[in-house]
Amino acid sequence: xxxxxxxxxxxxxxxxxxxxxxxxxxxxxxxxxxxxxxxxxxxxxxxxxxxxxxxxxxxxxxxxxxxxxxxxxxxxxxxxxxxxxxxxxxxxxxxxxxxxxxxxxxxxxxxxxxxxxxxxxxxxxxxxxxxxxxxxxxxxxxxxxxxxxxxxxxxxxxxxxxxxxxxxxxxxxxxxxxxxxxxxxxxxxxxxxxxxxxxxxxxxxxxxxxxxxxxxxxx
Amino acid sequence: xxxxxxxxxxxxxxxxxxxxxxxxxxxxxxxxxxxxxxxxxxxxxxxxxxxxxxxxxxxxxxxxxxxxxxxxxxxxxxxxxxxxxxxxxxxxxxxxxxxxxxxxxxxxxxxxxxxxxxxxxxxxxxxxxxxxxxxxxxxxxxxxxxxxxxxxxxxxxxxxxxxxxxxxxxxxxxxxxxxxxxxxxxxxxxxxxxxxxxxxxxxxxxxxxxxxxxxxxxx
Amino acid sequence: xxxxxxxxxxxxxxxxxxxxxxxxxxxxxxxxxxxxxxxxxxxxxxxxxxxxxxxxxxxxxxxxxxxxxxxxxxxxxxxxxxxxxxxxxxxxxxxxxxxxxxxxxxxxxxxxxxxxxxxxxxxxxxxxxxxxxxxxxxxxxxxxxxxxxxxxxxxxxxxxxxxxxxxxxxxxxxxxxxxxxxxxxxxxxxxxxxxxxxxxxxxxxxxxxxxxxxxxxxx
Amino acid sequence: xxxxxxxxxxxxxxxxxxxxxxxxxxxxxxxxxxxxxxxxxxxxxxxxxxxxxxxxxxxxxxxxxxxxxxxxxxxxxxxxxxxxxxxxxxxxxxxxxxxxxxxxxxxxxxxxxxxxxxxxxxxxxxxxxxxxxxxxxxxxxxxxxxxxxxxxxxxxxxxxxxxxxxxxxxxxxxxxxxxxxxxxxxxxxxxxxxxxxxxxxxxxxxxxxxxxxxxxxxx
DNA sequence: CATGAATGAGGCTTCATTCAT
DNA sequence: TATGAATGAAGCCTCATTCAT
Numbered sequence: 001x002x003x004x005x006x007x008x009x010x011x012x013x014x015x016x017x018x019x020x021x022x023x024x025x026x027x028x029x030x031x032x033x034x035x036x037x038x039x040x041x042x043x044x045x046x047x048x049x050x051x052x053x054x055x056x057x058x059x060x061x062x063x064x065x066x067x068x069x070x071x072x073x074x075x076x077x078x079x080x081x082x083x084x085x086x087x088x089x090x091x092x093x094x095x096x097x098x099x100x101x102x103x104x105x106x107x108x109x110x111x112x113x114x115x116x117x118x119x120x121x122x123x124x125x126x127x128x129x130x131x132x133x134x135x136x137x138x139x140x141x142x143x144x145x146x147x148x149x150x151x152x153x154x155x156x157x158x159x160x161x162x163x164x165x166x167x168x169x170x171x172x173x174x175x176x177x178x179x180x181x182x183x184x185x186x187x188x189x190x191x192x193x194x195x196x197x198x199x200x201x202x203x204x205x206x207x208x209x210x211x212x213x214x215x216x217x218x219x
Numbered sequence: 220x221x222x223x224x225x226x227x228x229x230x231x232x233x234x235x236x237x238x239x240x241x242x243x244x245x246x247x248x249x250x251x252x253x254x255x256x257x258x259x260x261x262x263x264x265x266x267x268x269x270x271x272x273x274x275x276x277x278x279x280x281x282x283x284x285x286x287x288x289x290x291x292x293x294x295x296x297x298x299x300x301x302x303x304x305x306x307x308x309x310x311x312x313x314x315x316x317x318x319x320x321x322x323x324x325x326x327x328x329x330x331x332x333x334x335x336x337x338x339x340x341x342x343x344x345x346x347x348x349x350x351x352x353x354x355x356x357x358x359x360x361x362x363x364x365x366x367x368x369x370x371x372x373x374x375x376x377x378x379x380x381x382x383x384x385x386x387x388x389x390x391x392x393x394x395x396x397x398x399x400x401x402x403x404x405x406x407x408x409x410x411x412x413x414x415x416x417x418x419x420x421x422x423x424x425x426x427x428x429x430x431x432x433x434x435x436x437x438x
Numbered sequence: 439x440x441x442x443x444x445x446x447x448x449x450x451x452x453x454x455x456x457x458x459x460x461x462x463x464x465x466x467x468x469x470x471x472x473x474x475x476x477x478x479x480x481x482x483x484x485x486x487x488x489x490x491x492x493x494x495x496x497x498x499x500x501x502x503x504x505x506x507x508x509x510x511x512x513x514x515x516x517x518x519x520x521x522x523x524x525x526x527x528x529x530x531x532x533x534x535x536x537x538x539x540x541x542x543x544x545x546x547x548x549x550x551x552x553x554x555x556x557x558x559x560x561x562x563x564x565x566x567x568x569x570x571x572x573x574x575x576x577x578x579x580x581x582x583x584x585x586x587x588x589x590x591x592x593x594x595x596x597x598x599x600x601x602x603x604x605x606x607x608x609x610x611x612x613x614x615x616x617x618x619x620x621x622x623x624x625x626x627x628x629x630x631x632x633x634x635x636x637x638x639x640x641x642x643x644x645x646x647x648x649x650x651x652x653x654x655x656x657x
Numbered sequence: 658x659x660x661x662x663x664x665x666x667x668x669x670x671x672x673x674x675x676x677x678x679x680x681x682x683x684x685x686x687x688x689x690x691x692x693x694x695x696x697x698x699x700x701x702x703x704x705x706x707x708x709x710x711x712x713x714x715x716x717x718x719x720x721x722x723x724x725x726x727x728x729x730x731x732x733x734x735x736x737x738x739x740x741x742x743x744x745x746x747x748x749x750x751x752x753x754x755x756x757x758x759x760x761x762x763x764x765x766x767x768x769x770x771x772x773x774x775x776x777x778x779x780x781x782x783x784x785x786x787x788x789x790x791x792x793x794x795x796x797x798x799x800x801x802x803x804x805x806x807x808x809x810x811x812x813x814x815x816x817x818x819x820x821x822x823x824x825x826x827x828x829x830x831x832x833x834x835x836x837x838x839x840x841x842x843x844x845x846x847x848x849x850x851x852x853x854x855x856x857x858x859x860x861x862x863x864x865x866x867x868x869x870x871x872x873x874x875x876x
Numbered sequence: 877c878a879t880g881a882a883t884g885a886g887g888c889t890t891c892a893t894t895c896a897t
Numbered sequence: 898t899a900t901g902a903a904t905g906a907a908g909c910c911t912c913a914t915t916c917a918t
Contacts, residue, residue: 005902029248035888045904050889052902116335118395118403132396159426162393163386170385176337177351178377184337207378211434224877254913264879266915275913443898469689473892483900485895494892554773556833556841570834597864600831601824608823615789616815622775645816649872662881692909702883707910709881 002062006052016042019190021063026109026187030060030120057122067107074100086145091209098171098201102193105186112172134165151216160216221281225271235261238409240282245328245406249279249339276341286326293319305364310428317390317420321412324405331391353384370435379435386427440500444490454480457628459501464547464625468498468558495560505545512538524583529647536609536639540631543624550610572603589654598654605646659719663709673699676847678720683766683844687717687777714779724764731757743802748866755828755858759850762843769829791822808873817873824865
């Protein structure tokens with residue numbers, strides 16, 4: 001919950017702050033991310049930031065919201081469209097997710113960090129819930145599919161949901177380690193990733209969803 | 220690379236230091252982990268630690284080596300045994316991995332942290348390699364299997380390796396979020412995890428390997 | 439000396455500011471009292487306050503004047519009335535003083551703070567004079583009484599004045615520590631003190647003045 | 658509870674720190690007293706102070722203990738000696754108290770501050786008790802005297818105790834405002850007060866105890 | 877070889893005040 | 898006149914590392 005003050009500052013300044021804050025939090029642990037470095041990068045006074053946000057934590061959760069909303073914009077375009085099958089829809093969502101990651105390295109990097117922020121006592125359980133929520137959402141989707149009789153009878157839906165989520169999260173690592181994309185560098189320069197053909201992506205996503213279709217679906 | 224001095228100290232002292240250092244690094248980011256807290260917990264002089272290790276980073280990589288070796292002891296017992304099939308072997312390895320996690324929360328926690336320590340400039344690329352190495356190892360194994368004609372013709376081995384590794388890493392989260400195990404608490408008390416029946420574990424591992432068998436294997 | 443601007447603002451706003459400013463200064467040291475908190479509590483612009491008062495110090499001395507005047511209203515009602523004896527008058531004044539304390543916890547709290555604000559270099563000697571003035575006033579009163587031959591010949595009037603003033607100031611502590619009144623809480627809620635019977639107060643005041651009569655007066 | 662580290666540093670350094678810390682806390686509110694200023698005055702690193710004391714509060718309570726012990730040394734020399742009467746003893750104690758104030762302006766100044774430190778939420782009730790404790794001690798003494806039949810039958814012992822304590826505390830103000838002693842300056846220079854004749858002091862103390870004798874004692 | 881005191885940079889946050897709008 | 902965003906110094910505290918003992 002940023003201050004009203006923050007709402008009112010110029011769009012440029014907002015974006016300046018947003019960019020550098022995301023950068024810092026995308027490249028660092030919550031605890032290791034430095035408010036001082038953010039304001040220095042922005043060229044604003046340290047006191048200013050505290051007129052926009054209550055404290056570091058407040059800033060953090062604001063960034064979280066921004067990133068989630070940005071990602072939602074990608075995903076929701078898919079959610080409401082009809083698809084031939086559950087797995088077609090999943091593929092489309094997955095693709096949008098990757099597109100989001102590639103086009104918004106800052107936001108993607110920030111969200112990626114959230115998943116590993118289990119340690120921090122300061123942030124508390126607000127984050128513990130984060131991955132759990134993803135798990136529950138996918139479990140529900142699978143339950144629906146299961147009740148329609150489209151999934152294997154003996155499929156453990158919790159494990160299936162875990163697999164789907166876990167593989168989705170890891171996509172960034174895949175792109176980094178296998179495709180050679182340097183997200184860290186992209187975050188530093190706030191540069192979207194180019195040069196990854198849709199074909200390559202489709203190949204990856206189809207491959208993976210193919211497994212889910214075959215393994216989870218009714219033979 | 221710990222100093223010669225470190226090699227010479229008593230086993231007890233070594234283990235004391237090891238325990239508290241692992242605890243601190245398992246519960247905290249590299250940067251957030253505090254050398255001061257470690258020595259305080261150990262009750263040893265701060266200067267001593269700097270006679271055993273060059274610096275924080277040196278200590279960190281020593282711990283890394285220790286944990287990897289401990290985990291290897293679990294895994295290698297499997298590696299050299301013959302199994303009926305590749306996936307049987309995989310299952311056995313996976314089970315050993317989980318056993319390691321449950322029996323050694325400190326070491327497991329430390330290793331888990333490594334995977335998310337991609338950011339730190341101080342640690343450099345030494346960690347980036349970590350996950351990549353896992354990927355390569357599994358890719359090689361799959362290549363072997365592929366050449367024996369046991370895998371699908373159109374299987375993308377890189378993707379397959381990524382899936383295997385990614386799902387292995389996530390196991391801790393699964394145990395935490397789905398099975399309700401509180402690793403943080405176990406790390407704090409250095410208590411192995413009890414109460415998780417072999418049956419449960421087998422169910423999980425079989426489920427997952429079943430997925431791979433079906434997805435990757437020749438129909 | 440508040441600015442002309444301040445004189446012109448609405449009575450409501452004045453009182454709003456007065457209330458919250460007194461609250462802050464009654465609960466905190468001069469230095470620890472926060473201008474920011476005052477304006478936040480009032481919901482007025484920070485700049486506004488600086489158009490009403492030159493600075494924190496200016497506000498402080500304005501509050502001081504207000505409180506002193508309010509207390510004077512209590513005391514002066516007694517000063518001009520005739521009493522049978524000096525000590526009767528003293529009793530009446532004392533009672534009025536306590537009544538002021540109980541009915542105006544904000545103002546009372548502020549004045550109480552003044553007495554302990556001897557340290558502040560910023561406020562300078564303006565406060566040092568405060569208690570001294572009280573001393574002188576009472577000394578004068580005693581001198582008058584002395585000249586009328588109603589006090590003991592060997593009474594040290596300076597010491598006597600000191601005792602009277604010192605015991606008057608401490609009344610707040612007495613009420614707090616012995617009668618169990620929580621002034622801090624009353625200040626926070628701006629609630630006058632109820633539930634202290636006139637009988638109790640009279641007992642206390644009579645008791646104390648009785649000593650003065652007996653000890654200071656001519657046997 | 659200072660650290661063991663503090664116990665071990667050289668006496669000179671201890672005294673250096675003690676002097677400047679007392680100075681700062683004697684001249685300022687707890688909250689307004691600045692740790693930074695203390696270390697700067699001492700010429701030591703800020704980090705050092707935090708190796709001696711857990712935090713500001715810890716330092717504060719250490720100073721409190723030191724001052725109370727120093728004052729006890731003055732008072733206890735009286736406590737165990739026999740005196741002709743309760744009031745003779747009181748006189749002696751009072752004199753010792755003043756002697757302590759005059760000879761140790763730093764310690765006296767610190768203790769004086771404690772009495773007005775009712776505001777601070779951080780210090781909590783540890784201080785609220787302070788004045789109350791004095792009250793209770795004197796009340797007990799008076800109770801003893803009362804039971805021996807030496808006090809007026811209708812004396813309210815709580816009020817009497819309050820008067821004694823309140824007048825004792827105020828002594829510093831008396832010396833400052835009436836005798837013209839500049840404690841602030843003495844604190845800054847850590848100079849004991851000279852030039853106040855024993856005769857003057859005796860006059861003051863006798864006057865005051867005379868008051869109590871007459872007021873409280875059986876006629 | 878062990879010790880642990882010293883360091884000072886950096887962490888987050890609050891402050892009184894100014895000044896352009 | 899009212900506003901409130903901007904400022905940067907100062908607040909307390911923790912850190913990894915060094916070095917004299």
